[in-house]
Amino acid sequence: MKATLIKNIEATYRSLFKEAPILINSPGRINIIGEHTDYNDGFVLPAAIDKGIVAAMGKSESDFCSVLAYDYNEKHEFLTDDIQPIPNGNWKNYVIGVVAEIQKKGIKVPSFNLVFGGDIPNGAGLSSSAALENSVVFGLNELFNLGLKKEDMILISQKAEHNYVGVRCGIMDQYSSMFGRENHALLLDCQTQIAKPIQIDFQGYELVLINTNVSHKLVDAEYNNRRAVCEKVASLLDIKSLREATHKLLNTVKNKLSEEDYQKALYVIEENDRVLKAAKMIEQNDLEALGNLLFEAHQGVRYQFKVSCKELDFLVDKAKENPNVIGARMMGGGFGGCTINIVRKEAVKDYTETVSKAYLEKFNKACPVYFIKLSEGTHLIKKK
Numbered sequence: 001m002k003a004t005l006i007k008n009i010e011a012t013y014r015s016l017f018k019e020a021p022i023l024i025n026s027p028g029r030i031n032i033i034g035e036h037t038d039y040n041d042g043f044v045l046p047a048a049i050d051k052g053i054v055a056a057m058g059k060s061e062s063d064f065c066s067v068l069a070y071d072y073n074e075k076h077e078f079l080t081d082d083i084q085p086i087p088n089g090n091w092k093n094y095v096i097g098v099v100a101e102i103q104k105k106g107i108k109v110p111s112f113n114l115v116f117g118g119d120i121p122n123g124a125g126l127s128s129s130a131a132l133e134n135s136v137v138f139g140l141n142e143l144f145n146l147g148l149k150k151e152d153m154i155l156i157s158q159k160a161e162h163n164y165v166g167v168r169c170g171i172m173d174q175y176s177s178m179f180g181r182e183n184h185a186l187l188l189d190c191q192t193q194i195a196k197p198i199q200i201d202f203q204g205y206e207l208v209l210i211n212t213n214v215s216h217k218l219v220d221a222e223y224n225n226r227r228a229v230c231e232k233v234a235s236l237l238d239i240k241s242l243r244e245a246t247h248k249l250l251n252t253v254k255n256k257l258s259e260e261d262y263q264k265a266l267y268v269i270e271e272n273d274r275v276l277k278a279a280k281m282i283e284q285n286d287l288e289a290l291g292n293l294l295f296e297a298h299q300g301v302r303y304q305f306k307v308s309c310k311e312l313d314f315l316v317d318k319a320k321e322n323p324n325v326i327g328a329r330m331m332g333g334g335f336g337g338c339t340i341n342i343v344r345k346e347a348v349k350d351y352t353e354t355v356s357k358a359y360l361e362k363f364n365k366a367c368p369v370y371f372i373k374l375s376e377g378t379h380l381i382k383k384k
Contacts, residue, residue, distance in 0.1 A: 005054050005119055006381060012070055013056035013115040020058075021115070022142055023381040026135035027052035028118075028126035029176040030209070030340060030372065031331055032185055032290075033297050034275040036305060038170025040230050040268050041191035041243035043275040046172055047200075048180020050375040051126065053118040055135035057143055060111035067095055070117030080109050085164045094129055097164025098136040101156045107146050114139070121368065123215045125332025129165070130173035133157035134378045138178075142380060150378075151193070154178050168227055180377035187279045191243055198282050200374065205287055205326065208343045208352065209370040210359075212311035214336030222307065223333050226264065233257065233265040242268045260306070267304035271297060291327025291342050295320060298329035307334025311363060315339045318355050325351060338370070 006023060013021045027048040034044035060066060064077045069091050076092045083100040086092050099109050116135060120128040137153040140146060148156070154174040161169050171190055179186060179195060186195040234241050236253045247269055254262055274293050281290040298316045302308040312330045316339055319328030324347035331340040343351055352369045359367040 002050070002054075002119065005117060009054045009056045009070060009115055009117050010382075012068065013058070013113070016068065016115065017058060017066075017113045021056035021113075022058065022139060022383055024055045024057065024135045024139045024142070024378065025052060025381050026055065026131040026138065026378040027177055027180055027375050028120040028128055028131050029173060029180065030126065030207070031172065031176075032340065033278045033293060033329070034172075034271060035297070035301055035330070035332070035334070036226060036230075036307070037268055037271050037275065038172035038188075038190045039168065039227050040170075040234075040272075041241035042268065042272040044170075044172045044176075044188050044190060045185050045198075045275050045278055046176035046180075046188065047185040047374040048176055048377045049126065049372040051118070051120045051370070051372060052177070052375075053116055053120070053128065053131040053135045054381070055114060055116040055132075055139050057112060057114050057139040059143060060113050063111055065099070065111050065113070067092070067114045067116075070115055080111060085166075091132065093164040094132045094160060095136055097160030098133050098156060099140070100164065101159045102137065102140065102146065102148075104159075105152075105156075107148075109140060109146075110144055112140065112143060121211060121370065123213075123336065124209070124211045124370070125337025126209075127173040127177060129161060129167075130157060130169075130177045131378075133160050134174060134177045138378045138380075150178050154193075168224055176377070178378045180375060182376050183374050185279075185282065185374065187275070191241070196279075198279055200282055201285060202342070203285070203287060204345050205342050206345050206348050207372055208341045208348060209331070209338040209372060210315050210341060210352070210355065211338045211368045211370065212309070212315065212336050213365050213367060214309060214311050222335060226305065226307065229261050229264050230268060233261060243272065245269050263304040264306075267300045270304075271300060274300075287342060288326050291325075294327035294329040294340070294342070301330050301334060305334075309335050311336070311359075311367075312339060314359065314362060315355065315367065318358060322347075322351055322354075
């Protein structure tokens with residue numbers, strides 16, 4: 001699929017702009033464990049995957065930047081000195097947001113041409129947005145020698161999402177997409193923005209993603225609401241973020257919080273602990289213990305942080321019932337998207353067919369299944 005995608009993106013660019021582009025591959029990501037901890041300066045365990053965005057980019061001969069979203073067959077033109085967020089702009093705001101945030105650093109971005117497309121399934125929670133942002137900033141840096149380090153690029157991508165898309169995301173998605181390593185997860189400390197790569201040997205198991213096919217486009221408001229709760233509790237505790245909180249410290253303000261807000265903060269504290277435990281389990285090749293942590297984490301998002309939905313819960317419950325699945329949980333912001341499952345290799349076909357049939361009967365819709373590999377982060381495929 002990737003080879004065909006690269007060929008199509010390059011051919012489309014050449015057809016439109018009559019020149020050879022540079023080509024960038026920017027991956028989506030999974031998160032093995034650690035949801036809603038990143039914007040609390042906590043720990044996460046993501047990995048780049050072999051699905052992502054391919055971008056073809058070159059210098060423009062005109063004053064306008066011309067961008068084609070290959071998958072939607074939608075075009076957008078803009079001037080770099082007049083950038084404002086576009087109401088309901090969708091993908092356009094990710095692109096122009098990156099340009100605007102580079103220029104806020106005092107770096108002039110010349111006009112450019114861009115064609116991009118991807119093989120990340122829509123609404124699956126695999127961070128196509130971060131992949132797109134990173135492909136744009138990485139490509140511009142390469143094309144115009146802007147002198148940006150990868151550490152600068154991920155912050156530019158994150159600010160584009162904050163200021164032009166309106167999602168106050170943490171740094172996990174951009175970091176894992178940019179710095180991913182093949183066959184490794186990244187134990188990322190979101191406070192220091194330093195990650196420890198951890199090699200994963202899945203032994204006789206396979207990572208399987210099952211998509212609820214529930215759009216989580218409405219998650220943005222809920223996401224921002226959860227973040228506001230976490231910040232409120234941190235302020236009450238007189239600490240910078242919930243990264244610094246403990247269960248004992250949280251209990252000192254319990255009488256000032258609703259039970260719902262208390263549970264949300266407690267979830268973040270407990271999830272940080274689970275991430276650190278999970279990293280140790282991987283290093284010790286104890287996949288069964290890792291799987292148990294995944295099930296435990298799902299209970300947290302389901303009953304404490306309350307960002308799951310009935311479709312996600314159904315898939316995780318089915319996984320729990322099957323002895324060939326040693327771990328499963330909701331992955332991503334919530335309210336839809338995928339579950340991540342660790343399934344015994346020889347049972348993958350039988351399990352996915354069985355659960356797909358049960359899901360169709362229950363919800364009258366399909367639940368697409370994806371098999372993914374852990375891959376390299378954002379990189380240049382081809383120079384001009």
